[in-house]
Amino acid sequence: MIEHKILFTGTVGAGKTTAIQAVSEIPPVFTDVPSSDPENIGKEMTTVALDYGEISLGKAERLRLYGTPGQERFSFMWKILSQGALGLVILVDHSRPDPVQDLLLYLEHFKELIRETACVVVISKMSAERQTPDVKEFTHTMQRLGMVYPVIAADVRDKDQVLWILDLLLVQMETRQ
Amino acid sequence: MYNNTGSVEGNITIRYVTTGCSQYDLVLLRSVLALYGTQGNATWDYHRTQDVDLVIIGSEIAPAQIETLLHTKIRLGQAVLIANNAVIASSRHQLFLCPSPPHARQLVERLKEIEDFIRQQRIHLAIPSRFERNEYLESNPIKLVQWPSPELLADDRDFWRFATMLSASPITLDDAATRFACPREKIREFLYELHRTGFAQPLAQEDMPPALPAKPENTKRSGLKGLFQRIRMSLGLQTDMTS
Ligand SMILES: Nc1nc2c(ncn2[C@@H]2O[C@H](COP(=O)(O)OP(=O)(O)OP(=O)(O)O)[C@@H](O)[C@H]2O)c(=O)[nH]1
Ligand SMILES: [Mg+2]
Numbered sequence: 398m399i400e401h402k403i404l405f406t407g408t409v410g411a412g413k414t415t416a417i418q419a420v421s422e423i424p425p426v427f428t429d430v431p432s433s434d435p436e437n438i439g440k441e442m443t444t445v446a447l448d449y450g451e452i453s454l455g456k457a458e459r460l461r462l463y464g465t466p467g468q469e470r471f472s473f474m475w476k477i478l479s480q481g482a483l484g485l486v487i488l489v490d491h492s493r494p495d496p497v498q499d500l501l502l503y504l505e506h507f508k509e510l511i512r513e514t515a516c517v518v519v520i521s522k523m524s525a526e527r528q529t530p531d532v533k534e535f536t537h538t539m540q541r542l543g544m545v546y547p548v549i550a551a552d553v554r555d556k557d558q559v560l561w562i563l564d565l566l567l568v569q570m571e572t573r574q
Numbered sequence: 575m576y577n578n579t580g581s582v583e584g585n586i587t588i589r590y591v592t593t594g595c596s597q598y599d600l601v602l603l604r605s606v607l608a609l610y611g612t613q614g615n616a617t618w619d620y621h622r623t624q625d626v627d628l629v630i631i632g633s634e635i636a637p638a639q640i641e642t643l644l645h646t647k648i649r650l651g652q653a654v655l656i657a658n659n660a661v662i663a664s665s666r667h668q669l670f671l672c673p674s675p676p677h678a679r680q681l682v683e684r685l686k687e688i689e690d691f692i693r694q695q696r697i698h699l700a701i702p703s704r705f706e707r708n709e710y711l712e713s714n715p716i717k718l719v720q721w722p723s724p725e726l727l728a729d730d731r732d733f734w735r736f737a738t739m740l741s742a743s744p745i746t747l748d749d750a751a752t753r754f755a756c757p758r759e760k761i762r763e764f765l766y767e768l769h770r771t772g773f774a775q776p777l778a779q780e781d782m783p784p785a786l787p788a789k790p791e792n793t794k795r796s797g798l799k800g801l802f803q804r805i806r807m808s809l810g811l812q813t814d815m816t817s
Binding site: 545 | 718722723739745753798809
């Protein structure tokens with residue numbers, strides 16, 4: 398079996414499990430547990446190990462979609478999961494207090510993977526009531542770090558939007574190879 | 575003044591205006607410009623009007639006022655040097671930032687960047703309208719400076735794909751057009767728009783960044799191409815990216 402992988406990362410509740418579920422062919426491997434909440438993350442279920450989804454590419458080949466556990470205390474797993482990944486989707490939960498700062502954390506943690514492969518930044522949970530920081534603030538922050546990648550506001554509960562995110566990730570891979 | 579590759583060579587005059595500068599800012603600025611101006615690259619001319627290439631904003635101005643200036647007084651795409659510790663962002667202007675009080679070395683670095691930027695702008699100013707051809711823009715690899723604003727992308731998937739390609743690697747318009755099924759004319763107009771608003775700029779061939787480390791050899795590359803096609807098919811995505 399030949400296996401390839403794409404990684405989804407982002408803060409607790411940003412929508413990693415949701416995005417992977419939206420496009421996976423297999424029922425998701427549940428690693429969500431009730432969050433007994435030492436960090437009080439304010440969420441009923443959280444992913445402790447990793448999310449896993451799968452898309453078969455033929456009889457002996459498949460694409461695995463991995464979601465990193467969101468809580469930073471699991472960040473030791475981020476590097477392990479990065480190895481050999483084709484690209485990275487960073488989910489930024491816009492409803493959190495400082496989403497720009499959240500993005501910076503993941504850009505820093507995954508900078509090698511990003512430089513070597515592909516990256517799409519997804520702003521999730523952007524509401525009509527709260528529009529700041531707007532998309533431009535994210536792109537500008539990235540530009541100052543010399544990082545220019547697609548930044549898209551999306552609802553990852555919608556399968557078509559997740560497919561479009563993967564399409565853009567593929568466009569980058571295709572352009573770079 | 576313009577050579578055949580479109581770069582503006584030799585000495586250029588850069589007109590600037592200052593606002594909100596402290597005594598210290600001005601003294602430092604003037605002495606750096608006096609020194610820097612003798613390197614034969616550019617002549618820096620102080621003007622009182624806003625009709626200048628560069629606006630220099632100093633430390634004696636509040637962040638909110640800077641925002642207002644950017645929105646009201648300063649032209650789209652105009653170079654702005656901010657020597658102020660305020661956190662300012664603008665996707666409509668080319669901002670060059672320097673902490674306050676500035677150090678001479680930082681100031682020299684910014685001025686060099688500004689000079690390069692203005693040279694690029696002059697190439698661009700040689701085009702009276704976006705409908706007139708800009709050979710330089712159309713034949714050189716394009717670098718994306720910042721991810722374009724949602725208004726420019728306008729939810730048009732061709733624009734998104736084109737910008738995404740540019741974000742992955744500087745490529746030429748033709749290269750991009752042959753890689754996916756989209757009318758060249760349509761992306762061309764979008765490219766002009768990206769350039770006009772400062773989100774993209776042409777790179778001279780010799781300024782191309784070194785190739786990504788460890789480019790896989792050819793068989794592996796065609797293997798990857800096949801893989802990406804298979805992923806597209808399995809996900810039911812458009813498969814006419816034909817690189
Ligand atoms: N409004 C909105 N809700 C979303 C979006 N994406 C996910 N959600 C909801 O947010 C909640 C959390 O999503 P998850 O997918 O569990 O988040 P996660 O990133 O896997 O979180 P952890 O595993 O705890 O790190 C779920 O109730 C989703 O339905 C979005 O784009 N918009
Ligand atoms: Mg999860």
